[in-house]
Amino acid sequence: MARLLDALGATEGLTRYVGGAVRDDLLDLPVSDVDLATRLQPDEVIRRLEAARIKAVPTGIDHGTVTAVSDGHAYEITTLRRDVSTDGRRATVAFTTDWEEDAARRDFTINALSADPLTGEVFDYFGGASDLLERHVRFIGDPLKRIAEDHLRILRYFRFHARFGAGKPDIAALEACTQRANDLMALSRERIADELLKLLALTDPSVTVGIMLERAIFKPVLPEIAADGFARLEAAIAAEQAAGIAPDGLRRLAALLPSDVAVAQAVAARLKLSNKARKRL
Incomplete structure (x- = not known):
């Protein structure tokens, strides 16, 4: 995991843990899947992974998602996004570098949390942490x-x-x-x-x-x-x-x-x- 985070520029603030992994960790629940969000463009994610000799699979490249296979584990890495249009079934997205803009497109406040992989600092733009405490x-x-x-x-x-x-x-x-x-x-x-x-x-x-x-x-x-x-x-x-x-x-x-x-x-x-x-x- 350290090798993956290093490749994705976590020390420079380019990549964070997001979503369920952050939520479940705050609730002291087992974390089964670790998803990452990054400011890096998908092609740059692939380039960096390949340079670090980490397998990169473009599983959802049109929507900014690349799956990295490292040390026998698969990690979804998704470039920060904003919705351009939606029709209730699918969304057209554009990439962004704004963490809050990406968090704003998620469904519930408890799913919009992100965390610095190195310091553990949690970023909460919509009150998700307090909602977790209140089970709301x-x-x-x-x-x-x-x-x-x-x-x-x-x-x-x-x-x-x-x-x-x-x-x-x-x-x-x-x-x-x-x-x-x-x-x-x-x-x-x-x-x-x-x-x-x-x-x-x-x-x-x-x-x-x-x-x-x-x-x-x-x-x-x-x-x-x-x-x-x-x-x-x-x-x-x-x-x-x-x-x-x-x-x-x-x-x-x-x-x-x-x-x-x-x-x-x-x-x-x-x-x-x-x-x-x-x-x-």
Whole structure:
């Protein structure tokens, strides 16, 4: 890691840790993925990595992302960006050297933190550190605008609230997600399925799922959820915990749905689940 940071000019303030790695470290949670943001242009990132004999893979070069493989670990390195235009599904970006401008395009305050890899200094432009302490998940700026930029942020909001939040959801966020729930229909079903199963696979997302059901968040994409789906979900989670079985998103999705093979087949097809997942559901 030291060799990678040296190659990317961390000593000159050119590169920082960003996002989940900073958030999870502040919460004393295990850090699984380390992402880096840099003022360097993507071609310069590749040049520096190759000069340091670190493998560089242009995984998302059009959006400024290069993956470095160093000492058997993969690290995503993304050039600082600002949004030029968005359509709710994808964004056109331009590169920048402004850390705050890059942080401003992220979804939630707790995800907009960055840190100096050498000193550990945390840079917090939107109050994310205090939100972490209060276990409060909120959008950066106007929630309606952030959802318009990427509709998937509706589901992401509830996933992050289920994982990191405590107490009631942020009112502005909840109202915006409720108002724009139909926007989910514009997303690819694969993105919806991925985010939904991540939410359901959390340790105990039942309170958050209950709020989503009350607010009809699922209705545009999963109108089949059973009338007793919430009670079935709670029972499934309790049974998993009693049996010492790990949380499982697909099992919990099944609990939310009626016990009807035709319904399961329709949902699996709509969400474009794998053949294995379809059969299991």
